[in-house]
Amino acid sequence: MSKTDSTFSWTVYEADKLTQREIYGIVLKDLGAQYPEIVGLSADLAKSTKIGTFGDAYPDRFFNFGIAEQNMFGVAAGLAQAGLIPFVSTFSAFASMRACEFVRTDICYQNLNVKVIATHGGISFGSAGTTHHATEDYAIVRAFPHLTVIVPADAIETAQAVKKCMEIEGPVYIRIGRGFEPAVYTSEEYDFEVGKAIEMRPGTDLTIIATGATVYHAVQAADILKAESGISARVLNMHTLKPLDEEAVVKALTETRRLITVEDHNVINGLGSAVADVIAASGKGCAFTKLGLPDTFSPHGYPEDLMHRFHIDTDGIVDKVRELLNREFEEDEDWEDEV
Protein backbone atom coordinates (compact mmCIF):
# COMPACT_ATOMS: atom_id res chain seq x y z
CA MET A 1 0.00 0.00 0.00
CA SER A 2 2.33 2.68 -1.18
CA LYS A 3 1.38 6.28 -1.04
CA THR A 4 -1.05 7.01 -3.83
CA ASP A 5 -0.48 10.00 -6.05
CA SER A 6 -2.51 13.04 -5.24
CA THR A 7 -4.75 12.86 -8.27
CA PHE A 8 -6.14 9.57 -7.04
CA SER A 9 -9.42 9.51 -5.16
CA TRP A 10 -10.98 6.38 -3.80
CA THR A 11 -12.90 5.00 -0.89
CA VAL A 12 -12.86 1.71 0.91
CA TYR A 13 -15.66 0.47 -1.38
CA GLU A 14 -13.75 1.02 -4.59
CA ALA A 15 -10.47 -0.57 -3.65
CA ASP A 16 -10.84 -3.02 -6.50
CA LYS A 17 -7.20 -3.92 -7.00
CA LEU A 18 -7.29 -6.20 -4.00
CA THR A 19 -6.79 -9.35 -5.96
CA GLN A 20 -6.04 -12.02 -3.39
CA ARG A 21 -9.10 -11.24 -1.35
CA GLU A 22 -11.26 -10.58 -4.35
CA ILE A 23 -10.48 -13.88 -5.93
CA TYR A 24 -11.40 -15.75 -2.82
CA GLY A 25 -14.67 -13.82 -2.64
CA ILE A 26 -15.49 -14.90 -6.18
CA VAL A 27 -14.42 -18.51 -5.67
CA LEU A 28 -16.51 -18.70 -2.55
CA LYS A 29 -19.48 -17.35 -4.42
CA ASP A 30 -19.04 -20.09 -7.03
CA LEU A 31 -18.70 -22.75 -4.34
CA GLY A 32 -21.89 -21.41 -2.81
CA ALA A 33 -23.80 -22.46 -5.92
CA GLN A 34 -22.38 -25.95 -5.69
CA TYR A 35 -22.76 -26.42 -1.93
CA PRO A 36 -25.99 -25.13 -0.44
CA GLU A 37 -24.63 -25.89 3.03
CA ILE A 38 -21.97 -23.18 2.82
CA VAL A 39 -22.72 -20.13 4.93
CA GLY A 40 -20.61 -16.95 5.16
CA LEU A 41 -19.82 -14.99 8.32
CA SER A 42 -18.07 -11.71 8.88
CA ALA A 43 -17.59 -9.14 11.64
CA ASP A 44 -18.04 -5.74 9.98
CA LEU A 45 -15.36 -6.66 7.47
CA ALA A 46 -17.51 -8.15 4.73
CA LYS A 47 -16.30 -5.50 2.31
CA SER A 48 -12.70 -5.41 3.50
CA THR A 49 -12.25 -9.18 3.43
CA LYS A 50 -14.40 -9.66 0.29
CA ILE A 51 -16.57 -12.36 1.80
CA GLY A 52 -19.26 -9.79 0.98
CA THR A 53 -19.12 -11.07 -2.61
CA PHE A 54 -20.59 -14.33 -1.32
CA GLY A 55 -23.02 -12.35 0.84
CA ASP A 56 -24.32 -10.37 -2.12
CA ALA A 57 -25.02 -13.57 -4.02
CA TYR A 58 -26.56 -15.47 -1.09
CA PRO A 59 -27.99 -12.94 1.34
CA ASP A 60 -29.93 -15.68 3.15
CA ARG A 61 -26.75 -17.59 3.85
CA PHE A 62 -24.63 -14.67 4.95
CA PHE A 63 -24.43 -13.22 8.46
CA ASN A 64 -22.69 -10.10 9.67
CA PHE A 65 -22.10 -10.11 13.42
CA GLY A 66 -20.88 -6.56 13.72
CA ILE A 67 -17.54 -5.99 15.42
CA ALA A 68 -17.77 -9.05 17.64
CA GLU A 69 -15.30 -11.72 16.58
CA GLN A 70 -15.58 -13.98 19.59
CA ASN A 71 -19.30 -14.36 19.18
CA MET A 72 -18.89 -14.89 15.43
CA PHE A 73 -16.55 -17.86 15.89
CA GLY A 74 -18.79 -19.32 18.57
CA VAL A 75 -21.78 -19.03 16.26
CA ALA A 76 -19.75 -20.64 13.48
CA ALA A 77 -19.21 -23.64 15.73
CA GLY A 78 -22.96 -23.85 16.32
CA LEU A 79 -23.71 -23.59 12.61
CA ALA A 80 -21.27 -26.43 11.95
CA GLN A 81 -22.90 -28.50 14.69
CA ALA A 82 -26.18 -27.90 12.89
CA GLY A 83 -24.71 -29.40 9.71
CA LEU A 84 -23.66 -26.31 7.75
CA ILE A 85 -20.20 -25.37 6.47
CA PRO A 86 -19.30 -21.90 7.75
CA PHE A 87 -16.66 -19.79 6.03
CA VAL A 88 -15.63 -17.15 8.52
CA SER A 89 -13.62 -14.14 7.49
CA THR A 90 -11.89 -11.38 9.41
CA PHE A 91 -8.36 -9.98 9.70
CA SER A 92 -5.75 -12.55 10.80
CA ALA A 93 -5.02 -10.63 13.99
CA PHE A 94 -8.62 -10.96 15.11
CA ALA A 95 -9.18 -14.54 13.91
CA SER A 96 -6.08 -15.86 15.66
CA MET A 97 -5.91 -13.64 18.71
CA ARG A 98 -9.15 -11.85 19.47
CA ALA A 99 -11.22 -14.97 18.97
CA CYS A 100 -8.42 -17.38 19.80
CA GLU A 101 -10.10 -19.55 22.41
CA PHE A 102 -13.36 -19.71 20.47
CA VAL A 103 -11.44 -21.06 17.48
CA ARG A 104 -9.49 -23.47 19.65
CA THR A 105 -12.14 -24.80 21.99
CA ASP A 106 -15.42 -24.39 20.12
CA ILE A 107 -14.14 -25.26 16.64
CA CYS A 108 -10.85 -27.19 16.76
CA TYR A 109 -11.38 -29.20 19.92
CA GLN A 110 -14.69 -30.43 18.57
CA ASN A 111 -13.18 -30.91 15.13
CA LEU A 112 -15.89 -28.95 13.39
CA ASN A 113 -16.09 -28.21 9.72
CA VAL A 114 -15.38 -24.48 9.86
CA LYS A 115 -13.19 -22.69 7.32
CA VAL A 116 -11.44 -19.58 8.52
CA ILE A 117 -10.22 -17.08 5.93
CA ALA A 118 -7.84 -14.82 7.78
CA THR A 119 -6.91 -11.78 5.70
CA HIS A 120 -4.34 -9.00 6.13
CA GLY A 121 -1.88 -11.52 7.58
CA GLY A 122 1.67 -10.75 8.68
CA ILE A 123 2.74 -7.17 8.12
CA SER A 124 0.64 -6.80 4.96
CA PHE A 125 -1.54 -4.10 6.53
CA GLY A 126 1.62 -1.96 6.82
CA SER A 127 0.56 1.52 7.86
CA ALA A 128 -2.16 0.24 10.17
CA GLY A 129 0.65 -0.81 12.50
CA THR A 130 1.11 -3.41 15.18
CA THR A 131 -2.53 -3.62 16.25
CA HIS A 132 -3.45 -4.78 12.76
CA HIS A 133 -0.43 -6.93 12.01
CA ALA A 134 -0.52 -10.67 12.68
CA THR A 135 3.01 -11.94 13.09
CA GLU A 136 2.20 -14.61 15.63
CA ASP A 137 -0.77 -16.40 14.08
CA TYR A 138 1.19 -19.37 12.67
CA ALA A 139 2.54 -20.03 16.14
CA ILE A 140 -0.90 -19.87 17.70
CA VAL A 141 -3.01 -21.82 15.25
CA ARG A 142 -0.33 -24.40 14.44
CA ALA A 143 -0.68 -25.56 18.03
CA PHE A 144 -4.37 -26.39 17.60
CA PRO A 145 -4.91 -30.10 17.01
CA HIS A 146 -7.29 -31.02 14.14
CA LEU A 147 -6.61 -27.73 12.34
CA THR A 148 -5.18 -27.60 8.82
CA VAL A 149 -3.18 -24.40 8.22
CA ILE A 150 -2.70 -23.12 4.66
CA VAL A 151 -0.80 -19.99 3.61
CA PRO A 152 -1.28 -19.47 -0.15
CA ALA A 153 1.46 -17.70 -2.09
CA ASP A 154 -0.82 -15.49 -4.18
CA ALA A 155 -4.32 -14.97 -5.51
CA ILE A 156 -4.39 -18.04 -7.72
CA GLU A 157 -3.18 -20.26 -4.94
CA THR A 158 -5.79 -18.74 -2.66
CA ALA A 159 -8.43 -19.88 -5.13
CA GLN A 160 -6.90 -23.37 -5.07
CA ALA A 161 -6.85 -23.46 -1.28
CA VAL A 162 -10.43 -22.29 -0.93
CA LYS A 163 -11.61 -25.00 -3.32
CA LYS A 164 -9.44 -27.73 -1.82
CA CYS A 165 -10.43 -27.00 1.74
CA MET A 166 -13.88 -28.31 0.89
CA GLU A 167 -12.36 -31.79 0.63
CA ILE A 168 -11.22 -31.59 4.24
CA GLU A 169 -13.77 -32.67 6.80
CA GLY A 170 -12.66 -30.46 9.68
CA PRO A 171 -11.37 -27.00 10.52
CA VAL A 172 -9.09 -25.14 8.12
CA TYR A 173 -7.28 -21.83 8.61
CA ILE A 174 -6.30 -20.07 5.39
CA ARG A 175 -4.06 -17.07 5.94
CA ILE A 176 -3.80 -14.54 3.13
CA GLY A 177 -2.43 -11.02 2.76
CA ARG A 178 -4.02 -7.73 2.00
CA GLY A 179 -4.12 -8.31 -1.72
CA PHE A 180 -1.31 -6.18 -3.05
CA GLU A 181 1.19 -9.05 -3.04
CA PRO A 182 2.82 -9.80 -6.41
CA ALA A 183 1.60 -12.85 -8.33
CA VAL A 184 3.61 -16.06 -8.28
CA TYR A 185 1.39 -18.14 -10.55
CA THR A 186 -0.09 -17.25 -13.90
CA SER A 187 -2.64 -20.05 -14.07
CA GLU A 188 -4.33 -22.70 -11.97
CA GLU A 189 -2.72 -25.40 -14.12
CA TYR A 190 -0.41 -26.78 -11.46
CA ASP A 191 -0.65 -29.48 -8.89
CA PHE A 192 -1.91 -28.05 -5.65
CA GLU A 193 -2.36 -30.61 -2.94
CA VAL A 194 -2.86 -29.75 0.71
CA GLY A 195 0.20 -30.90 2.66
CA LYS A 196 2.47 -31.19 -0.39
CA ALA A 197 5.16 -28.59 -0.91
CA ILE A 198 5.69 -27.34 -4.44
CA GLU A 199 9.16 -27.16 -5.94
CA MET A 200 9.26 -23.75 -7.62
CA ARG A 201 12.92 -24.06 -8.67
CA PRO A 202 15.14 -27.15 -8.67
CA GLY A 203 18.48 -26.75 -6.92
CA THR A 204 21.40 -28.56 -5.36
CA ASP A 205 23.42 -25.99 -3.35
CA LEU A 206 20.78 -25.09 -0.84
CA THR A 207 17.00 -24.93 -0.33
CA ILE A 208 14.90 -21.88 0.37
CA ILE A 209 11.62 -22.84 2.02
CA ALA A 210 9.05 -20.06 1.87
CA THR A 211 5.36 -19.62 2.55
CA GLY A 212 2.75 -17.00 1.65
CA ALA A 213 3.94 -13.66 0.32
CA THR A 214 7.60 -14.63 0.74
CA VAL A 215 7.37 -17.33 -1.96
CA TYR A 216 7.52 -14.66 -4.65
CA HIS A 217 10.69 -13.23 -3.12
CA ALA A 218 12.29 -16.64 -2.69
CA VAL A 219 11.80 -17.36 -6.39
CA GLN A 220 13.22 -13.96 -7.35
CA ALA A 221 16.19 -14.50 -5.05
CA ALA A 222 16.92 -17.94 -6.54
CA ASP A 223 16.90 -16.50 -10.05
CA ILE A 224 19.26 -13.69 -9.06
CA LEU A 225 21.63 -16.07 -7.29
CA LYS A 226 21.74 -18.31 -10.33
CA ALA A 227 22.28 -15.47 -12.80
CA GLU A 228 24.81 -13.56 -10.72
CA SER A 229 26.78 -16.34 -9.08
CA GLY A 230 25.74 -19.64 -10.57
CA ILE A 231 24.29 -20.70 -7.24
CA SER A 232 21.72 -23.46 -7.53
CA ALA A 233 19.00 -22.71 -5.01
CA ARG A 234 16.02 -24.99 -4.67
CA VAL A 235 12.80 -23.18 -3.76
CA LEU A 236 9.95 -24.88 -1.97
CA ASN A 237 6.56 -23.26 -1.68
CA MET A 238 5.42 -24.64 1.68
CA HIS A 239 1.83 -23.51 1.28
CA THR A 240 0.60 -25.91 3.94
CA LEU A 241 2.09 -25.24 7.36
CA LYS A 242 0.16 -28.04 8.91
CA PRO A 243 0.35 -30.89 8.19
CA LEU A 244 3.89 -30.02 7.12
CA ASP A 245 5.40 -31.83 4.15
CA GLU A 246 8.13 -33.49 6.18
CA GLU A 247 9.20 -35.61 3.26
CA ALA A 248 10.05 -32.56 1.16
CA VAL A 249 12.04 -31.10 4.05
CA VAL A 250 14.03 -34.30 4.60
CA LYS A 251 14.65 -34.61 0.88
CA ALA A 252 15.94 -31.03 0.71
CA LEU A 253 18.06 -31.61 3.78
CA THR A 254 19.56 -34.76 2.33
CA GLU A 255 20.17 -33.37 -1.10
CA THR A 256 21.25 -29.79 -0.37
CA ARG A 257 22.45 -29.81 3.29
CA ARG A 258 21.72 -26.11 3.61
CA LEU A 259 18.25 -24.79 4.37
CA ILE A 260 16.80 -21.39 4.87
CA THR A 261 13.19 -20.59 5.78
CA VAL A 262 11.42 -17.31 5.03
CA GLU A 263 8.15 -16.14 6.52
CA ASP A 264 6.13 -13.03 7.20
CA HIS A 265 5.87 -13.95 10.88
CA ASN A 266 7.89 -13.96 14.07
CA VAL A 267 10.77 -16.46 13.79
CA ILE A 268 9.37 -18.11 16.90
CA ASN A 269 7.15 -21.09 16.23
CA GLY A 270 6.24 -20.42 12.64
CA LEU A 271 7.43 -22.09 9.43
CA GLY A 272 11.08 -22.02 10.50
CA SER A 273 10.36 -23.74 13.78
CA ALA A 274 8.24 -26.38 12.07
CA VAL A 275 11.08 -27.10 9.64
CA ALA A 276 13.62 -27.09 12.49
CA ASP A 277 11.61 -29.79 14.26
CA VAL A 278 11.92 -32.01 11.20
CA ILE A 279 15.64 -31.33 10.89
CA ALA A 280 16.26 -32.07 14.56
CA ALA A 281 14.33 -35.33 14.38
CA SER A 282 16.29 -36.42 11.31
CA GLY A 283 19.54 -36.36 13.27
CA LYS A 284 21.36 -34.96 10.25
CA GLY A 285 23.82 -32.10 10.47
CA CYS A 286 23.17 -29.13 8.25
CA ALA A 287 23.47 -25.36 7.93
CA PHE A 288 20.11 -23.85 8.76
CA THR A 289 18.74 -20.39 9.30
CA LYS A 290 15.35 -18.74 9.69
CA LEU A 291 14.28 -15.42 8.19
CA GLY A 292 11.33 -13.67 9.76
CA LEU A 293 10.67 -11.05 12.42
CA PRO A 294 13.35 -11.36 15.11
CA ASP A 295 10.94 -11.63 18.03
CA THR A 296 9.93 -8.00 17.78
CA PHE A 297 6.67 -6.17 17.17
CA SER A 298 6.48 -4.74 13.68
CA PRO A 299 6.06 -0.97 13.50
CA HIS A 300 3.80 0.80 10.99
CA GLY A 301 5.20 1.46 7.53
CA TYR A 302 4.64 0.45 3.94
CA PRO A 303 4.64 -3.36 3.65
CA GLU A 304 7.47 -3.44 1.12
CA ASP A 305 9.61 -1.32 3.46
CA LEU A 306 8.84 -3.57 6.41
CA MET A 307 9.60 -6.70 4.42
CA HIS A 308 12.92 -5.12 3.49
CA ARG A 309 13.68 -4.15 7.08
CA PHE A 310 13.08 -7.66 8.30
CA HIS A 311 15.05 -9.21 5.41
CA ILE A 312 12.12 -11.23 4.14
CA ASP A 313 12.20 -9.72 0.66
CA THR A 314 14.36 -10.65 -2.33
CA ASP A 315 17.42 -8.69 -1.16
CA GLY A 316 17.24 -10.09 2.34
CA ILE A 317 17.04 -13.65 1.06
CA VAL A 318 19.92 -13.19 -1.40
CA ASP A 319 22.16 -11.84 1.38
CA LYS A 320 21.21 -14.59 3.78
CA VAL A 321 21.83 -17.30 1.19
CA ARG A 322 25.35 -16.01 0.56
CA GLU A 323 26.02 -16.02 4.27
CA LEU A 324 24.62 -19.51 4.68
CA LEU A 325 26.74 -20.90 1.86
CA ASN A 326 29.85 -19.86 3.76
CA ARG A 327 28.77 -21.36 7.01
CA GLU A 328 30.63 -24.43 8.29
CA PHE A 329 28.76 -27.33 9.78
CA GLU A 330 29.73 -30.74 10.99
CA GLU A 331 29.31 -33.43 8.38
CA ASP A 332 28.12 -36.67 9.92
CA GLU A 333 30.45 -39.50 9.02
CA ASP A 334 27.95 -41.99 7.74
CA TRP A 335 26.09 -39.37 5.75
CA GLU A 336 26.67 -41.03 2.40
CA ASP A 337 25.38 -44.38 3.69
CA GLU A 338 22.19 -42.82 4.83
CA VAL A 339 21.64 -41.19 1.50
Added chain:
Amino acid sequence: MPLTEQEFQKLQQQAKAIRREIVDVTGWSGGAHVGGALSMVDILTLLYWKYMRLDPAQPEWEDRDRFVLSKGHGGVGHAVVLAQRGYFNREALRKFNETDSMLGMHLDYHKVPGCETSTGSMGHGLSQAVGMALGARVLKKDWRVYCVIGDGESDEGSIWEAAMSAAHYKLDNLIVFQDRNRMMIDGLTEEVMSLEPLADKWRAFGLETREVDGHDLVQLSQAIEYALQFRGKPTLILCNTIKGKGVDFMENKPDWHYGGLSSELVEKAKRSIGE
Protein backbone atom coordinates in the same frame (compact mmCIF):
# COMPACT_ATOMS: atom_id res chain seq x y z
CA MET B 1 -17.06 26.32 34.46
CA PRO B 2 -19.77 26.51 31.79
CA LEU B 3 -18.79 27.62 28.33
CA THR B 4 -18.68 31.38 27.84
CA GLU B 5 -19.71 33.00 24.56
CA GLN B 6 -16.11 33.93 23.91
CA GLU B 7 -14.91 30.38 24.54
CA PHE B 8 -17.67 29.08 22.32
CA GLN B 9 -16.50 31.24 19.41
CA LYS B 10 -12.88 30.28 19.95
CA LEU B 11 -13.57 26.56 20.23
CA GLN B 12 -15.72 26.58 17.14
CA GLN B 13 -12.82 28.04 15.18
CA GLN B 14 -10.53 25.47 16.72
CA ALA B 15 -12.81 22.62 15.68
CA LYS B 16 -12.85 23.91 12.11
CA ALA B 17 -9.06 24.18 12.06
CA ILE B 18 -8.85 20.57 13.26
CA ARG B 19 -11.29 19.40 10.60
CA ARG B 20 -9.40 21.22 7.86
CA GLU B 21 -6.15 19.65 8.91
CA ILE B 22 -7.69 16.16 9.10
CA VAL B 23 -8.66 16.66 5.48
CA ASP B 24 -5.14 17.81 4.63
CA VAL B 25 -3.59 14.76 6.25
CA THR B 26 -6.03 12.51 4.42
CA GLY B 27 -4.76 14.06 1.20
CA TRP B 28 -1.07 13.86 2.06
CA SER B 29 -1.14 10.35 3.42
CA GLY B 30 -2.90 8.66 0.51
CA GLY B 31 -5.74 7.51 2.76
CA ALA B 32 -7.09 7.80 6.28
CA HIS B 33 -10.07 6.98 8.50
CA VAL B 34 -11.51 10.36 7.74
CA GLY B 35 -15.24 9.83 8.46
CA GLY B 36 -14.94 8.72 12.06
CA ALA B 37 -12.18 11.25 12.74
CA LEU B 38 -14.43 14.11 11.69
CA SER B 39 -17.35 12.92 13.78
CA MET B 40 -15.47 13.13 17.10
CA VAL B 41 -13.74 16.49 16.60
CA ASP B 42 -16.08 18.59 18.76
CA ILE B 43 -15.73 16.22 21.71
CA LEU B 44 -11.93 16.31 21.53
CA THR B 45 -11.87 20.09 21.07
CA LEU B 46 -13.74 20.62 24.33
CA LEU B 47 -11.61 18.12 26.20
CA TYR B 48 -8.22 19.31 24.98
CA TRP B 49 -8.95 23.06 24.99
CA LYS B 50 -11.23 23.40 27.98
CA TYR B 51 -11.68 20.50 30.32
CA MET B 52 -8.59 18.33 30.55
CA ARG B 53 -5.85 19.09 33.03
CA LEU B 54 -2.79 18.81 30.85
CA ASP B 55 0.55 20.27 29.93
CA PRO B 56 1.67 19.55 26.36
CA ALA B 57 5.26 20.26 27.39
CA GLN B 58 5.07 17.47 29.96
CA PRO B 59 3.02 14.70 28.39
CA GLU B 60 3.96 12.35 31.21
CA TRP B 61 3.11 14.71 34.04
CA GLU B 62 1.78 12.40 36.72
CA ASP B 63 -1.29 14.40 37.68
CA ARG B 64 -2.56 14.93 34.13
CA ASP B 65 -6.02 13.85 33.10
CA ARG B 66 -5.93 10.82 30.82
CA PHE B 67 -7.53 10.53 27.40
CA VAL B 68 -8.01 7.16 25.74
CA LEU B 69 -9.19 6.89 22.15
CA SER B 70 -10.77 3.47 22.30
CA LYS B 71 -11.87 3.74 18.67
CA GLY B 72 -8.19 3.85 17.73
CA HIS B 73 -8.80 4.18 14.00
CA GLY B 74 -9.71 7.79 14.78
CA GLY B 75 -5.93 8.23 15.16
CA VAL B 76 -5.75 10.73 12.33
CA GLY B 77 -8.11 13.03 14.25
CA HIS B 78 -6.34 12.52 17.55
CA ALA B 79 -2.98 13.21 15.89
CA VAL B 80 -4.19 16.55 14.52
CA VAL B 81 -5.60 17.49 17.93
CA LEU B 82 -2.34 16.63 19.70
CA ALA B 83 -0.33 18.56 17.11
CA GLN B 84 -2.53 21.64 17.25
CA ARG B 85 -2.52 21.53 21.05
CA GLY B 86 1.27 21.63 20.97
CA TYR B 87 2.33 18.09 21.89
CA PHE B 88 4.52 17.90 18.81
CA ASN B 89 5.38 19.79 15.66
CA ARG B 90 2.63 19.85 13.06
CA GLU B 91 5.22 19.00 10.41
CA ALA B 92 4.98 15.40 11.66
CA LEU B 93 1.49 15.23 10.16
CA ARG B 94 2.99 15.48 6.69
CA LYS B 95 4.49 12.05 7.11
CA PHE B 96 1.34 10.35 8.41
CA ASN B 97 1.34 6.64 7.43
CA GLU B 98 4.92 6.73 6.14
CA THR B 99 7.58 4.22 7.09
CA ASP B 100 9.71 5.42 10.03
CA SER B 101 7.40 8.32 10.73
CA MET B 102 5.96 9.10 14.15
CA LEU B 103 2.37 8.68 13.01
CA GLY B 104 0.69 5.58 11.65
CA MET B 105 -3.00 4.97 11.08
CA HIS B 106 -3.37 3.96 14.73
CA LEU B 107 -1.30 6.00 17.18
CA ASP B 108 1.58 4.25 18.85
CA TYR B 109 2.10 4.88 22.56
CA HIS B 110 5.85 4.40 22.11
CA LYS B 111 6.12 7.14 19.53
CA VAL B 112 3.45 9.79 19.99
CA PRO B 113 3.66 12.28 22.87
CA GLY B 114 0.27 12.55 24.54
CA CYS B 115 -0.93 9.15 23.36
CA GLU B 116 -1.72 7.23 26.55
CA THR B 117 -2.00 3.78 25.05
CA SER B 118 -1.84 2.06 21.67
CA THR B 119 -5.31 1.30 20.38
CA GLY B 120 -6.70 0.16 17.04
CA SER B 121 -8.14 -3.22 17.84
CA MET B 122 -11.71 -2.40 18.81
CA GLY B 123 -12.92 -2.81 22.35
CA HIS B 124 -9.62 -2.52 24.23
CA GLY B 125 -9.45 1.15 25.15
CA LEU B 126 -12.35 1.30 27.55
CA SER B 127 -10.93 -1.47 29.73
CA GLN B 128 -7.63 0.37 29.90
CA ALA B 129 -9.46 3.58 30.80
CA VAL B 130 -11.18 1.69 33.62
CA GLY B 131 -7.74 0.61 34.83
CA MET B 132 -6.45 4.18 34.77
CA ALA B 133 -9.49 5.40 36.71
CA LEU B 134 -9.17 2.60 39.23
CA GLY B 135 -5.45 3.35 39.49
CA ALA B 136 -6.19 6.94 40.45
CA ARG B 137 -8.31 5.67 43.31
CA VAL B 138 -5.63 3.30 44.60
CA LEU B 139 -2.99 6.03 44.39
CA LYS B 140 -5.32 8.66 45.89
CA LYS B 141 -4.92 10.85 42.83
CA ASP B 142 -7.55 13.17 41.47
CA TRP B 143 -6.90 12.78 37.77
CA ARG B 144 -9.85 12.00 35.54
CA VAL B 145 -10.06 9.62 32.66
CA TYR B 146 -11.87 10.50 29.44
CA CYS B 147 -12.53 7.84 26.85
CA VAL B 148 -14.09 7.94 23.38
CA ILE B 149 -15.64 4.74 22.07
CA GLY B 150 -17.30 4.04 18.72
CA ASP B 151 -20.82 2.78 18.30
CA GLY B 152 -19.77 -0.05 16.00
CA GLU B 153 -16.99 -0.73 18.46
CA SER B 154 -19.65 -1.30 21.10
CA ASP B 155 -20.63 -4.55 19.38
CA GLU B 156 -17.60 -5.99 21.16
CA GLY B 157 -18.51 -7.82 24.33
CA SER B 158 -15.42 -6.39 25.99
CA ILE B 159 -16.95 -2.90 25.91
CA TRP B 160 -19.80 -4.17 28.06
CA GLU B 161 -17.47 -6.07 30.34
CA ALA B 162 -15.57 -2.83 30.85
CA ALA B 163 -18.80 -0.90 31.45
CA MET B 164 -19.93 -3.45 34.02
CA SER B 165 -16.67 -3.14 35.91
CA ALA B 166 -16.65 0.66 35.77
CA ALA B 167 -20.11 0.70 37.32
CA HIS B 168 -19.26 -1.99 39.84
CA TYR B 169 -16.29 -0.01 41.09
CA LYS B 170 -18.31 3.22 41.00
CA LEU B 171 -15.69 5.00 38.92
CA ASP B 172 -17.05 8.52 38.93
CA ASN B 173 -13.68 9.75 37.70
CA LEU B 174 -14.37 8.08 34.35
CA ILE B 175 -16.29 9.89 31.62
CA VAL B 176 -17.05 7.95 28.47
CA PHE B 177 -18.18 9.50 25.19
CA GLN B 178 -19.84 7.31 22.65
CA ASP B 179 -19.45 8.64 19.12
CA ARG B 180 -22.92 7.65 17.92
CA ASN B 181 -22.53 8.34 14.21
CA ARG B 182 -24.69 5.31 13.41
CA MET B 183 -22.19 3.90 10.96
CA MET B 184 -19.48 1.28 10.83
CA ILE B 185 -17.54 -0.18 7.88
CA ASP B 186 -20.20 -2.39 6.36
CA GLY B 187 -22.96 0.21 6.66
CA LEU B 188 -25.44 1.44 9.24
CA THR B 189 -25.08 0.08 12.76
CA GLU B 190 -28.78 -0.68 12.96
CA GLU B 191 -28.57 -2.73 9.76
CA VAL B 192 -25.30 -4.54 10.44
CA MET B 193 -25.88 -5.26 14.15
CA SER B 194 -28.56 -3.33 15.95
CA LEU B 195 -27.57 -1.53 19.13
CA GLU B 196 -30.80 0.17 20.10
CA PRO B 197 -32.14 0.91 22.63
CA LEU B 198 -28.65 2.09 23.39
CA ALA B 199 -29.20 4.66 26.13
CA ASP B 200 -31.30 2.12 28.01
CA LYS B 201 -28.51 -0.41 27.72
CA TRP B 202 -25.97 1.96 29.25
CA ARG B 203 -28.37 2.79 32.06
CA ALA B 204 -29.04 -0.87 32.69
CA PHE B 205 -25.29 -1.41 32.91
CA GLY B 206 -25.13 1.18 35.67
CA LEU B 207 -23.67 4.20 33.87
CA GLU B 208 -25.06 7.68 34.42
CA THR B 209 -26.22 8.35 30.88
CA ARG B 210 -26.80 11.63 29.06
CA GLU B 211 -27.70 12.02 25.42
CA VAL B 212 -26.53 15.08 23.49
CA ASP B 213 -25.94 16.46 20.02
CA GLY B 214 -22.27 15.59 19.69
CA HIS B 215 -21.56 18.59 17.50
CA ASP B 216 -23.18 21.14 19.81
CA LEU B 217 -20.42 22.52 22.00
CA VAL B 218 -22.92 23.96 24.48
CA GLN B 219 -24.79 20.70 24.97
CA LEU B 220 -21.55 18.76 25.18
CA SER B 221 -20.13 21.18 27.68
CA GLN B 222 -23.24 20.98 29.86
CA ALA B 223 -23.03 17.21 29.86
CA ILE B 224 -19.37 17.30 30.87
CA GLU B 225 -20.11 19.82 33.65
CA TYR B 226 -22.81 17.48 34.89
CA ALA B 227 -20.49 14.49 34.80
CA LEU B 228 -17.74 16.33 36.63
CA GLN B 229 -19.94 16.90 39.66
CA PHE B 230 -21.80 13.60 39.55
CA ARG B 231 -20.74 11.14 42.25
CA GLY B 232 -20.98 7.38 42.60
CA LYS B 233 -21.16 6.26 38.96
CA PRO B 234 -19.19 6.55 35.76
CA THR B 235 -20.83 8.76 33.15
CA LEU B 236 -21.65 7.86 29.59
CA ILE B 237 -22.31 10.76 27.24
CA LEU B 238 -24.11 9.42 24.22
CA CYS B 239 -23.09 11.84 21.48
CA ASN B 240 -25.31 11.84 18.42
CA THR B 241 -22.92 12.69 15.63
CA ILE B 242 -22.58 12.65 11.87
CA LYS B 243 -19.89 10.57 10.24
CA GLY B 244 -17.82 12.85 8.01
CA LYS B 245 -19.17 15.94 9.84
CA GLY B 246 -18.30 19.23 8.19
CA VAL B 247 -17.54 17.91 4.70
CA ASP B 248 -20.76 17.93 2.72
CA PHE B 249 -19.85 15.13 0.34
CA MET B 250 -18.74 12.86 3.18
CA GLU B 251 -21.51 13.41 5.68
CA ASN B 252 -23.50 10.28 6.44
CA LYS B 253 -21.78 8.27 3.71
CA PRO B 254 -20.36 5.02 5.08
CA ASP B 255 -17.94 4.89 2.11
CA TRP B 256 -15.91 7.62 3.76
CA HIS B 257 -15.05 5.42 6.72
CA TYR B 258 -11.65 5.24 5.04
CA GLY B 259 -10.62 7.00 1.88
CA GLY B 260 -8.12 9.05 -0.03
CA LEU B 261 -8.51 12.55 -1.39
CA SER B 262 -7.10 14.18 -4.51
CA SER B 263 -5.78 17.72 -4.06
CA GLU B 264 -8.91 18.95 -5.77
CA LEU B 265 -11.16 17.12 -3.31
CA VAL B 266 -9.04 18.36 -0.39
CA GLU B 267 -9.81 21.92 -1.44
CA LYS B 268 -13.47 21.13 -1.94
CA ALA B 269 -13.64 19.54 1.50
CA LYS B 270 -11.92 22.49 3.15
CA ARG B 271 -14.29 24.93 1.47
CA SER B 272 -17.16 22.92 2.86
CA ILE B 273 -15.74 23.11 6.39
CA GLY B 274 -15.14 26.84 6.05
CA GLU B 275 -12.94 29.28 7.92
